[in-house]
Amino acid sequence: MADFQTSTHRAKWIFTPNELVEKYKVSNQRAIKMLKEYGSTRIEVSADGSLSYPEPQLDATKVEKRSHTKPLSIEDEQLMRVFYEQKIQEVCLAFGFPQKIQGTAIIYFKRFYLQWSVMEHHPKNIMLTCIYASCKIEENHVSAEELGKGIQQDHQVILNNEMLVLQSLGFDLIVYAPYRSIEGFVDDIEDFCQANDQLEMLKVSIAFVFNDRLWLPLK
Structure with a gap:
């Protein structure tokens, strides 16, 4: 493993508290703007990894409905991230994964949501994909089918989101957990x-x- 001092972890992924707040604010505001304009924030990921963004809704009933939809605040998003970070630990414990798998998966999850809002990509899907990617990089490979079956989730969701997660991480996959x-x-x-x-x-x-x-x- 590369030395931490020369790693991408140190060079690109260490932020001050103010920088973190700003990143969360940018993604949160982007999702809120999308909700106002399109009535939805969810970005769909297809089997080939391509993204499908919401389209404008012209139906008057839908327009009225979306006006009453309340977006998540930055604080709400933080609570959701903490909840699913705990779920990562529970899944890793259930599978008996080494602690380094858990640590890497949580770091991947945290990095992903520096780029995106939880309103854009469901944390449950990203959580599973981060665990899957962590198993690969830490040489403890588990198939997507086995992972999905073990927690009764569709394994195709994991595969669909894999490239999205890797791209959002900038393909910086070597991390240093404490x-x-x-x-x-x-x-x-x-x-x-x-x-x-x-x-x-x-x-x-x-x-x-x-x-x-x-x-x-x-x-």
């Missing part, structure tokens, strides 16, 4: 504590951190 670094840090601390008879204190401290700190709701 798990390995954290595990290495914990191993070093355990070695230190064993040498100094403080391993039990470390376990109590870790349990406190996870119970009292890390599981707080995301804001």
Whole structure:
């Protein structure tokens, strides 16, 4: 694997909080504009990976109906993304995938929705495609049929969205999740504590951190 310092992850995918907010705002506003003009925000993906955008609706009844359709806010979209990031973890756990599969899939999912609104592409479909792509890049290949069957979803949706996801990632598929670094840090601390008879204190401290700190709701 390439060194992080020279990677596309570091060069292209590290953003400040303000930059992230701006990216989410752009995609959210684009989807809201589409809803006002066409009465729909959903972009359909065909079997060959091509996109079909909504067309203007001339029917008076449909025009009236769309005027009452309320778009998602940026905060609403954030909640949906967090929900499906949790679902990625659940699916990976159900299949018994290594932790690196989960980490890579979540990063792919996050990157995808820097380019798109959840109103444009359904997070459930993108979630599955990100897991599928993650299995490929992390050399733990699972067929789309097997993945879809395991969670009772149409595997064709995964295949249809594969090219869209890869293009949205800019084909930057090598990512750096924090798990390995954290595990290495914990191993070093355990070695230190064993040498100094403080391993039990470390376990109590870790349990406190996870119970009292890390599981707080995301804001």
